Structure formats: structure tokens, C-alpha cells
Amino acid sequence: MKTKYEEIINEIHVRISDGRLKPGDKLPSIRSLAETFECSINTIVKAYTEMEKEHKIYSVPKSGFFLVGIRQFSNNSAQEMIDFSSAGPDKWNMPYRDYQHCMNQAIELFKEEMFQYSEPLGLSSLRYELSKQLQDLQVFAPPERICVVSGSQQALDILVSLPFPNGKKEICVEQPTHFSFIDSISSRGLNAIGIEMTKDGIDLTYLEKLFKERSIKFFYTVSRFQNPTGYSYTNKEKKKIVELAQKYDVYIIEDDYMGDLDTRKKADPMFAYDPSGRVIYTKSFSKVLLPGLRLGAAVLPDLLLESFFRAKFASDVHTPVLTQGALEIYLQSGMYKAHIEGLRKIYKKKGRILKQALHAYLPKQVVFTGAESGFYSTIQLPLQIKAALLVHSLKKKNVLVQDATGMYLPVYKKENVIRLSVSQVEDKKIEKGIRVIGKELNSLLRKD
Template identity: 40%
Template structure:
């Protein structure tokens, strides 16, 4: 065993037995060098390797500290779960070390600018970085046209209440759709209608009819990696939606929250086909971590001033420290590395998920959508099955999914669906989890058949 590995083992052992507690400062490099009779460079390498494993972190001018760990029983419990419900990456794999470096660098670079009120529209240097980032997605926009928001939820809340130039009042949603936007609209009493979306897509004739006669000011859509279906619109449908929006003066609110997981270089957003009538929304929480609370909104010029006023009245500005750290994270290539890692990981997991579904789904009444990229897919049932009972039975076997009734508007026909997310299921556990799921579905169906 190499000397630096011996040091690592010793520190890990002390962390496991509680001799070194989470948040405790580790012995200095000099002390460790003398205690283990090795060079300082050997100690530095051991600390660097432990930092890569998120077991320690460094504070400039202070030293190395132990990362607070979950209790072993809790970690074992997490590993025992087949969690197909979670939309975000496993917290144990969040980019803590990289982002901590960016936070420290942001404070050094911007100092007092980050601790005073900022600009409501966002940190100008981040706007420039986001402009280049979005240009790579065929969203060609100048930096001053981008507004930074406190997460996508703030953008949705503002846009749902905003008066629009077309003078109309109703928001149109795909069904199913994002559950928190549904709750927002229904809670605030904002007029809302639904249009069915399935694995096969959307009825464009029905969409045109609603645009023409339905008092629609805004159509909210997730054309790419729809939540909860996981499916995406082909380019022909995106072009058709863009054309209808321009023809009838309806604004499209395009939520491209998983755009960074796209593997098809020919896939463009709706914005590329009708920038004058598309509000483009982008989030970073699903790629980095939900607590970042940074979103980006690209608005048609006629909406920008009104949106800015509503945002300023809501929160003056979005967190400046998070904005500065994200700017540095993107500028230094860390975001791109993180993206490539997740794209590769999710691609392999989606392939594994599809293979498992094809292998074990021989029911004839539970249809699974074949989604090749993104972070989730769905199962649709063509025969009656009580979803809450199924989920309870699965939970007893450590398979976790969520009910999707909240993804439908009140009064809209709810379809029996299951969403399968691969964000927190290890690639080597997907097959077993799917087998348990499909076996339980078949058991329930046999029980129904005998009753």
C-alpha cells in the first residue's frame, strides 16, 4: 500500500469510529507529515484524494475539515431503496467541492458587490455567460434580453399573473403537466384550460381551435423530456406550434428545464422557430442541485419591462452570491464537465431501463414509452389498476414511485400513469427494481381477476 493511501485509510477509519467528527478540523499537513514520517506532498495528495471523494473539504488559510456524513444506518437505508420518484441527482453526487471553490472565488472577485442590493435583471457578467450558453442551443439572444430569476418557480408565478399584449387571460396547459404550476394557477384563480398530451404527442387541430377561440394568452409546454411523460416533440410539431402562436398572437411559455441532457444535435427549441412569440425558460437545478435557485428567462421585447417590474416588486433581485458562483462555475468549464458526466450516466441508465422494461413487461395492459435520453419515462395502463394500492405495495418492497394525479387539472380526466426516473437509481440496480415493479403489477392484476 502506498503511503498516501495509508494516510487516507487512517483518516477514514477515524471518521467512521467517530474520533474525527463532521466539521472538525483535521491535523495540519505538518503534523500529519511528522506523525506518519512522510513528506508534506504525500499528506497533500492524501487530503486531495479525500476531497475528491467528498470526505473532507478545504478552507483557504485555515486547513482541511471533515465533511458531515450521514449515519451509516441512514446510508444503508438509502442504498436499499429503488427510488424511481426523484427528479434530481443523488445529493451524495452534487458538485460540492467544485461549487465551494466557485463560491470562495466569487467572494474574492466581487466582494461587497455580492452583499449589497444587485440588479433586478441579474448579474451582468452572468448574463453574458448565459447568452453564450443559450446560443449553443439555437436560442440566439443578447445578454440584456436575459432575466435571471430565483428559480423557475418565480418565473412561472410572474408570467401566470402578467398582463399580455394580446389582452387575453387564460393559460393553456398540456395534460399532464408540471404539478406546482397547476397548483399555482388554481390557487390564484387564474383561468386555465388543458389539452391532452400523450406518448403520441398533441392534437394540433385541437390546439389551433383553442388558440383561435379559447381566450388563450399563454400556452405552457415542455417540448423536450416532458414531465412526467419523458417524451419529446419532433421538430415538425415544434415548428407547427411556433406557426400557430404567430398566427393567433398566443405566447408560448417553453420550459426547457432538461435541455442540457439533449443528445440529438438537430433538436432545437420552439424558440428557434418563433422568437417573437416564445418565452424561453431554462433551469440549472436538475443538472447541479435544487438549492441553487437560479433560472434564466428570455422574453419578447414587449414583455421585458413589465416582467422586470413584477420581479422587482417580488424580490428586488435574485441571490447575487449564487449568480456569481454559477458564472465562475460555467466560465471555468466545470458546468460542461458536469453536463457530460450526467449525459453519459443518464444515457447508460436509460438504456438499462428500456432493456429491463422490454424484458419484464409482458403484461399486455401496461405500456411503457421507449425514451432514449433525458431522465425519465412513463408507464400507461390500458386496463383499470388502483395506483395508490400499487404504490403502497411497492413501498413495502423498497421501490418508491409517486402518484401523478396532481399533474392533472381539477376536472380534467386523470389517466393512470407511473413516472420512472433514473436520476437516483444506480445503473446496476435498475433491472432488479423494474423486475419488482412489473412483478407487483402482475400480482395485482391476478388478484383483480380472481375477485
């Protein structure tokens, strides 16, 4: 026999199924539902708390409880796709309603600014707020050195083409790396030198050789949960890379757009080892907030501020005021910090499930990387198996994975690597999907 609070949960599910409650709808108030079921307020609170723990509903202070988007699946489980290829944030755990309140408030607070062109480097009030927020990531920088950008990719795209104080021309980049940075380099015909990222990181001896012998303008690195490998540098490795950059007059662009998800309490960014400007720090809110906002930040050295200012102005005049204002309110209210704490737990759990499944089901002949955050990992196949072939065969089994071939510079291309992300995969389906991948790999290996 069901308890009272279980009956209430069941009733909510019935209302969802028959369409009376839709994603984003406000749930009945605690008091009204207590009257309907003739029970105590505490019973309703318990029911709502249980549903909130399962991420089916969420609360908005002083507003009540709201229904999170509900996944719709076919009754035929064989037709359900397990999507390891999508690498956006888990949309079922994004703060839509909270941010809507911030947007509405921003319209009121920044209405005057919306009728005129704003500051190219970002609202001064937001830059001040970002300066405070970045301290939680061990990035200590004054607002004057912070630039608000339309996602970190805009900052990277500008920096790729700017002349640097060291007067050097070549770019050193981890291989593989994410598509958009490859496109920024390729579209400009720039000379880029790759350094292989393995499950154990990069070869620091080879990195020193490159810094010493080549005209390296900057080293581009994703220091935590690298895309696509998922690798995170240790503090010792970060410190060594910074020392090499100082020794050979090389700049570092540290793309820390996943840094908020790091649960290691003593993990520092490279920026912490040289905040003077040798390390240019960028971060994005796309993977942890709402990608559609296209908001990010860059911490720049004084010597690059003027040239970056001009390039940013030529690119878009300024980042939209309304989204900047909403982010400022969201950070100031403390909602961002609470949201990040929740996401860390979610992705850490996903990463743990993924890692266990990879160990359990992959053939011994393959090598996997990452899986710590649940966001990115790679599987390197035996050379005779092309990633494109595996992607095609898995799609027939309703499992989607990403061919990582396009994440390499042409001269360093590998065609036997796939990328996985479990950011949008239900926990209970991660093991099932990896089991299918392992089975398909074994099948392909037997054929060869």
C-alpha cells in the same frame, strides 16, 4: 493476487469504512501516497483515475482529489428502498467542491455588490455570460432580454399572472405537467385548457383547434424530457407548434430546464424557430447543478420586459448576488460545460437501463412513456387499478413511486398514472426495482 493499484484502492475503501475518510475529505496527495506504498506516481494516478471513473472521488484542479458522498445501506438488502419517486438530480454526481470554490471567489469579487441592492433582472455580467452559454442550446438572445430568476418556477409564476400583448386570457397546458405549474394556475383561479401528452406526443390538429377557437394567451410546454412523461418533441413538431402560434397570435412558454441533458446533436429548442419573442424561453440549473441555489433564466420579449421587471421587483427585489456571482464564475471557468458532458453520459445510461427493464418486466396491458434521459417516465395502468393502490403496495415491497394524479388539472384528472425517476437510483438497482413493479402489477391484474 491483487496488483499494486488495486491494493491502493482497497486501502482507500478501508479508510472510508473505519471513518478515517469522510464525504468531502481530501485524499492523500499522489506523491505522499506513492511514498507510503513505495510505488511510482503513475500507480497512484491509475488508482485514483479508476476510483474517479466509478464516481467515488473527484478531482479539483490544483487542489487534489476529494471523496464523494458515500451511500449508506443496510446490511439487510430486503430493507433497502429503491426510490423512483425522488426527482432531484443525482447528488452523488453534483459539483459540490467545484461550486464551493466559486462561492468563495464570488465573496471576494462581489463583496461590494452584497452591501447594496442589485439589479432586479440580474447582474449584467452574469446575463452576458448566460447569453454566451445559451448559444450552446441554440438560444441566441442579447443580455438585455435575459432575466435571472430564483429558479425557472419564479419566472413561470410571474408570467402566469402578467397581461400579454395579445390581450388573451386562457392558458393551454400539457396534461399531465409538473405540480408547481398546476399550483400556479390553481392558486390564481385561472382558466386553463389541457392537451393530452401521450407516449407519441400531443395531437397537433387538436392544438390548432384550440389556438383557433379559444382565447389562448400562451401555450406552456416542457419541450425536452417533459415532466412527468419524459417525452421530447422532434424538431418537426417544435417547428409546427411555433408556426401555429404565429398564425393564431399565441405565445409559447418553452420550459427547457432539462435541455442540457439532450444528447441529440441537432435537436433545437422552439426558441430557435422564432427568437423574436413569440417563444419565451426559460431554463433552470436545479436539475443539473444544485437545486438549493434556486437559479434560473428567462429570455423575454421586449414588450414584456417592463411588466416583468416590476413583478420581479415586487416579488423579491433581486435574486441573491452571491449565488449569481458563483454561477457566473462557474460558467466562465468552463466547469459547467465539463459537468454537463459527464451528466449526459450518466443519465443516458440510466435511461437505457430503464427502458430495457420496462420492456422486459411490465405487463402488456400497461403503457409507459419516456425513459430517454433517465429522469422522467410514466406508467399508465389499466383503468381498474388506481395509482394510489399501486404506490401503497409497492412501498411495502421497499419500492417508492410517485402517484401522478396531482399533476393533472382537476377536469383532466387521471388516477391510474404513476411517475418514475431513476435520477437517484443506482444503475444496478433500476432493473431490480422495475422487476418488482412488474410483479406487483401482474398480481393486481390477477385479482381483478
